[in-house]
Amino acid sequence: MDRIQPPLVDTTACLCRVDAGLKTVAGAKKYVPGTKLCLQPDIKPSIHPTRQKPPRDRNTSQSPLLPGLPDDLAIACLIRVPRNEHRKLRLVCKRWGRLLAGNYFYSLRRNLGITEEWIYVMKKDRDGKISWHAFDPIYQVWQPLPPVPKEYSEAHGFGCAVLSGCHLYLFGGRDPEKGSMRRVVFYSARTNKWHRAPDMLRRRQSFGCCVINNCLYVAGGENERGHRSLRSAEVYDPNKNRWSFISDMSTAMVPFVGVVYEGKWFLKGRGSHRQVLSEVYQPETDSWCTIYDGLVAGWRSPSTTVNGHLYALDCKDGCRLRVYDESTGSWSKQIDSKMHLGNSKALEAVALLPLNGKLCIIRNNMSISLVDVSKSDHGSSSTDEHLWETIAGKGHFKTLVTNFLSNLAGTRFKSLIVHSQVLNA
Amino acid sequence: MSSSTELTEKKVFLLKSLDGVIFEVEESVAVQLEVIRELIEGDCARPFISLYNVTSEILALVIEYCKHHAETCSGGTSATIADEDLKTFDNEFMNVDENILLELCSAADYLDIKSLFELTCRTLASLIKDRTIIEVRKMFNVENDFSVVEEKAVRKEFAWAFK
Structure with a gap:
């Protein structure tokens, strides 16, 4: 019986798994190789889509989403409910729960242009534990999130990037027990769950990463074995769901800063002899070039682009920004709030992100400022203080004063931010 | 009836609700109902237009909404003042109970009035805010x-x- 199973399946005419069904169907013995088994009505009818749901009327008799409204209109109302209420909507009834759990709901929101951007902050506490929180900038509240997967709960040097606007990926890094990882996981802001994605091709930690055209690029870093830095680089395309190698970098490096500007990826890091190196990657030609001046000259702090302009932090606490001047090829312009906060670790600005056309500065104490860079004339006026706006104070976690005191007392700050991203849903 | 309306300067159309009540509306108001605009363009709007899905209570509200919007938009006031005015009106107008809102939403969809549909959807969505699951x-x-x-x-x- 088992012997004749494989030829029974006519793969050209059948999409169902007959081999599994055969074992349970008595009549299968009569079959001769080559017949189109799956078309026989008496064999496992349940795998045929047309027969899958005989009690169709259950669909029509189920209660409407909003009594008094046809379902399509009810959905039109529900998709307009602000994002911070979505968790509540799921608990109203089963049908609302199912609607909110599907991609359909969020693709409608995207098509209508009513998705909301939230800021996601991942931090590491004193014991090395990773935790994360989301901040809703409209209602100005912190939101709880499902814990990061176990492999990442104490990891070091892992990458973090956003694909398709709503998927936050964690990849590579070093697990304290297992060492360097190839692992990739992602969180969907739509389903509010973590999922697994294909592993990277190489184990790596402390590498550089970026997203260009919704493809995730990783390069360099280290591999635990022999503590050698890596030259290799790879790309993940979520549509193909596959990693593939791209050209190696000219020199192996452990990057410490990187940014995408005008479709090119700029990376600066340390080579195997601790020397500082800079390279630029062009995806169209799949080529790396070593560079020595222009954008990389004097560049060392977190950077990002907003509306095509490139900005970098110019002061530890994020009270001053530098703007890259394309015409002179240098970081010659500044935006200065003239509101220096202090030099403590807690007040250190760790990330710059674009948020609704503004520039978002995130500090270690979870305070967040927005800078309306579009209103800046890039340094010709004496002060740009009015451009700064604090959206998340220190109140939720630890006050400025206690931070300041704990710093004075010489105790280490409670936690440090390792990654920050913006997700749309 | 139809001959007398054609003589006046402003064209008037008759809308008949589900429960048989007939409303007289000017063209500037009627064309905001996308469904009716099509009928007018196709010259199928005589002697009156039957709206089988809308009760007189709701139709009266819809006409009030369209009237105000038509008047404000053609009033010659500056765009920002008109905007402000419409916003205040919309807020007032939406100050009705949920059942009326649901019916207005459905009517706005049926009559194809985009601004009213958006307004009712947004209002219904905002009702969910600040309420517990049980509420x-x-x-x-x-x-x-x-x-x-x-x-x-x-x-x-x-x-x-x-x-």
């Missing part, structure tokens, strides 16, 4: 079909959120 169920008359075990399971999935 939302009660307001919209949605039955809680979760069994105790199922509700527990959903809450468990979000356990980190209800800590």
Whole structure:
């Protein structure tokens, strides 16, 4: 019986798994190789889509989403409910729960242009534990999130990037027990769950990463074995769901800063002899070039682009920004709030992100400022203080004063931010 | 009737609601109802237009809304003042109970009035805000079909959120 199973399946005419069904169907013995088994009505009818749901009327008799409204209109109302209420909507009834759990709901929101951007902050506490929180900038509240997967709960040097606007990926890094990882996981802001994605091709930690055209690029870093830095680089395309190698970098490096500007990826890091190196990657030609001046000259702090302009932090606490001047090829312009906060670790600005056309500065104490860079004339006026706006104070976690005191007392700050991203849903 | 309206300067159309009440509306108001604009363009709007899905109570509200919007837009006031005015009017106009809102939403969809549809959808969505799950169920008359075990399971999935 088992012997004749494989030829029974006519793969050209059948999409169902007959081999599994055969074992349970008595009549299968009569079959001769080559017949189109799956078309026989008496064999496992349940795998045929047309027969899958005989009690169709259950669909029509189920209660409407909003009594008094046809379902399509009810959905039109529900998709307009602000994002911070979505968790509540799921608990109203089963049908609302199912609607909110599907991609359909969020693709409608995207098509209508009513998705909301939230800021996601991942931090590491004193014991090395990773935790994360989301901040809703409209209602100005912190939101709880499902814990990061176990492999990442104490990891070091892992990458973090956003694909398709709503998927936050964690990849590579070093697990304290297992060492360097190839692992990739992602969180969907739509389903509010973590999922697994294909592993990277190489184990790596402390590498550089970026997203260009919704493809995730990783390069360099280290591999635990022999503590050698890596030259290799790879790309993940979520549509193909596959990693593939791209050209190696000219020199192996452990990057410490990187940014995408005008479709090119700029990376600066340390080579195997601790020397500082800079390279630029062009995806169209799949080529790396070593560079020595222009954008990389004097560049060392977190950077990002907003509306095509490139900005970098110019002061530890994020009270001053530098703007890259394309015409002179240098970081010659500044935006200065003239509101220096202090030099403590807690007040250190760790990330710059674009948020609704503004520039978002995130500090270690979870305070967040927005800078309306579009209103800046890039340094010709004496002060740009009015451009700064604090959206998340220190109140939720630890006050400025206690931070300041704990710093004075010489105790280490409670936690440090390792990654920050913006997700749309 | 139709011959006398054609003589006056402003064209008038007659709308008949589900319960047989006839409303007289000017063209500037009628064309905001996309469905009726099509009928007018196709010259099928005589002697009156029957709207089978809208009761007189709701149709009166819809006409009030369209009238105000038509007047404000053609009033010659500056755009910002008109905008402000419409906003205040819309807020007032939406100050009705949920059942009327649901009917208005459905009527706006049927009559194809985009601005009113958007307004009612947004208002219904905002009703969910600031209400507990139980209040939302009660307001919209949605039955809680979760069994105790199922509700527990959903809450468990979000356990980190209800800590």
